[in-house]
Amino acid sequence: MNFRKKLALLFAVLITDAFLGYGLSVMLRADGTARERHTGTAVSAKARIRSGGVLALTFDDGPNAAYTEPLLDGLRERGVRASFFLLGDCIRGNEAIVKRMCDEGHLIGVHGMSHTDLTRESTEEALEQIAETRAMIEAITGKTPEYVRPPYGNWNEELNEATDMTPVFWSVDSLDWKLRDTWQIVRSVEKDAENGAVILMHDEFDTSVEAALQLVDNLTASGYTFVTVDELTVD
Ligand SMILES: [Zn+2]
Incomplete structure (x- = not known):
């Protein structure tokens, strides 16, 4: 799978989850741990936690x-x-x-x-x-x-x-x-x-x-x- 397809797939997963209502609860978690666990392969998660x-x-x-x-x-x-x-x-x-x-x-x-x-x-x-x-x-x-x-x-x-x-x-x-x-x-x-x-x-x-x-x-x-x-x- 090429990079663009993977990126498209990631967005599709995030959008699907948002529709299921899970995305909202994840976004409300300020510490980022839920987001990290939830996204799994969403590679920005850890970097966001250690931002700056x-x-x-x-x-x-x-x-x-x-x-x-x-x-x-x-x-x-x-x-x-x-x-x-x-x-x-x-x-x-x-x-x-x-x-x-x-x-x-x-x-x-x-x-x-x-x-x-x-x-x-x-x-x-x-x-x-x-x-x-x-x-x-x-x-x-x-x-x-x-x-x-x-x-x-x-x-x-x-x-x-x-x-x-x-x-x-x-x-x-x-x-x-x-x-x-x-x-x-x-x-x-x-x-x-x-x-x-x-x-x-x-x-x-x-x-x-x-x-x-x-x-x-x-x-x-x-x-x-x-x-x-x-x-x-x-x-
Ligand atoms: Zn070298």
Whole structure:
């Protein structure tokens, strides 16, 4: 079943329940617990309960010639800025997309040159990868990236000491690369969404783009504000 059909089905269920009179009693419950139990698969329920706060959407492994621009279009329509951690190998040929990310206020960070585990290389090689990708981004945007997301989240003390970049990890893994289903991705993120969450996604699948924009709509309606990772306050 595709996403639109699922959404239509959800609305049909909600409307049917409203006709049965149950919806009204659920809506009258202020604490939201009834709504959560009632809707079951209505993925916004938990997010509504824990409404408010800030979230950072982050996208790794791009830019992607097919999917990054539709994502940028959707984010622009919604006035939302995200954080992109780029691969040097993917920047080549997609420079205009990188420039657009910067022009539209998104944060651009380094993911690496070719998605290798930086902790499995010599520190010199790892630093070279980071520096090379950083220089590519700087040449396009005129800004020096300050944040790095190491592939697989693998980082170590040596790298930390040797670079002035700030590593950025994540608190919510959307598993978008594995699920490849818009509805499931939305549900997996919404169940863990909370104030200060850093959401990991990949702008290389149509389902990821659809899910990201759906998440922006749902979670904004739940009272969340989307920020770039540099805007998240660290306790
Ligand atoms: Zn990656």
